[in-house]
Amino acid sequence: MNRWSPCFYFDVLFYLIPRLEDALAKFSRRDSAEVVQPVRTTVALQKHRGFLGMMPCYMENDGVLCTKLVCFYNREEGSTLPPVQATVVLLDPEYGNVKAVMEGEVITCMRTAAVSAISAKLLMRPGTEVLAILGSGQQARSHYTVFTEIFSFKEVRVWSRTREGAERFCRSVAGPVIVCGSAEEAVRGADAIVTVTGSTEPVLCGHWVKPGAHVAAVGACRPDWRELDDALMKEAVVYADSREGATAESGDVILSGVEVFAELGDVLNGTKAAHREKTTVFKSLGMGVEDAVSAKLVFDKWNAYTTSQL
Ligand SMILES: NC(=O)C1=CN([C@@H]2O[C@H](COP(=O)(O)OP(=O)(O)OC[C@H]3O[C@@H](n4cnc5c(N)ncnc54)[C@H](O)[C@@H]3O)[C@@H](O)[C@H]2O)C=CC1
Numbered sequence: 001m002n003r004w005s006p007c008f009y010f011d012v013l014f015y016l017i018p019r020l021e022d023a024l025a026k027f028s029r030r031d032s033a034e035v036v037q038p039v040r041t042t043v044a045l046q047k048h049r050g051f052l053g054m055m056p057c058y059m060e061n062d063g064v065l066c067t068k069l070v071c072f073y074n075r076e077e078g079s080t081l082p083p084v085q086a087t088v089v090l091l092d093p094e095y096g097n098v099k100a101v102m103e104g105e106v107i108t109c110m111r112t113a114a115v116s117a118i119s120a121k122l123l124m125r126p127g128t129e130v131l132a133i134l135g136s137g138q139q140a141r142s143h144y145t146v147f148t149e150i151f152s153f154k155e156v157r158v159w160s161r162t163r164e165g166a167e168r169f170c171r172s173v174a175g176p177v178i179v180c181g182s183a184e185e186a187v188r189g190a191d192a193i194v195t196v197t198g199s200t201e202p203v204l205c206g207h208w209v210k211p212g213a214h215v216a217a218v219g220a221c222r223p224d225w226r227e228l229d230d231a232l233m234k235e236a237v238v239y240a241d242s243r244e245g246a247t248a249e250s251g252d253v254i255l256s257g258v259e260v261f262a263e264l265g266d267v268l269n270g271t272k273a274a275h276r277e278k279t280t281v282f283k284s285l286g287m288g289v290e291d292a293v294s295a296k297l298v299f300d301k302w303n304a305y306t307t308s309q310l
């Protein structure tokens with residue numbers, strides 16, 4: 001499957017998003033027959049400014065056993081080494097054998113953007129017009145593509161540390177984007193903001209953010225890393241994919257001292273409110289269950305394709 005083909009995005013929108021919504025809802029019910037997923041185990045790769053994350057998940061009722069191994073790095077500006085590398089392993093839960101080993105970069109990009117889009121579906125105000133993206137890497141590209149497919153923005157803005165990064169981003173996406181000279185310029189007046197940077201310090205300040213805007217905060221997945229400042233964290237109603245994950249791994253949550261109001265799954269289950277009228281932050285850390293349902297989808301499609309060729 002070509003990652004940039006229209007067919008690929010059709011699959012993301014029409015198959016992956018409903019499966020992810022179902023998985024998030026199941027996860028938040030904390031029923032061990034539905035989802036068993038511990039908080040990610042992380043090993044520091046100190047010499048290389050990186051981390052190895054291990055992300056197992058078992059969905060007993062669905063018969064899905066999966067684990068992702070993901071290495072992610074705090075790369076120097078200008079580094080040509082990959083920021084994130086992942087491998088997804090799908091196993092048979094009864095026999096314990098490996099059914100498939102999948103390259104995990106595309107799954108990671110697409111499921112993360114799809115979950116951010118689910119947060120926006122639930123928490124963004126109706127009639128939103130302006131999307132701002134902070135960061136210009138692979139997550140910025142997948143978020144641009146999924147968000148512009150699902151929502152009708154009149155304007156999309158991007159800010160990156162370097163103008164070349166932002167211009168490269170513009171050339172790599174299939175649609176109009178306005179390059180901004182600062183993060184503040186990008187986010188002033190924006191209705192939806194996506195932060196997808198490798199930053200360890202805040203890049204988004206609360207006093208720039210329009211009241212009622214929705215922020216999907218995807219970077220800063222370590223307890224001492226930040227993307228959002230305290231003002232924004234304290235002003236917003238904070239949602240997460242996993243409450244345990246956010247309180248163990250998110251510097252924005254831990255260092256600001258705020259409470260996670262709800263998981264996205266709680267909103268999908270109808271047990272917590274979607275405060276669309278307020279400024280909202282979705283703190284994304286990434287979960288094994290998202291990789292598990294994505295890998296199952298890829299596996300099922302590959303199976304159906306190979307069977308049809310017999
Ligand atoms: N929540 C989740 O499920 C996932 C989160 N991530 C995280 O999302 C972030 C983006 O990932 P990718 O797009 O794959 O990385 P990437 O390296 O392709 O892009 C990172 C972007 O952040 C910018 N950046 C780096 N340091 C910065 C700083 N100090 N200030 C401002 N901008 C800075 C870079 O210039 C680049 O535009 C990373 O923090 C990564 O760990 C990645 C995968 C899943």
Ligand SMILES: O=C(O)C1=NCCCC1
Nearest residue numbers: 070072108221285286287
């Ligand atoms: O869920 C993931 O996959 C990742 N989360 C945070 C850092 C990079 C990968």
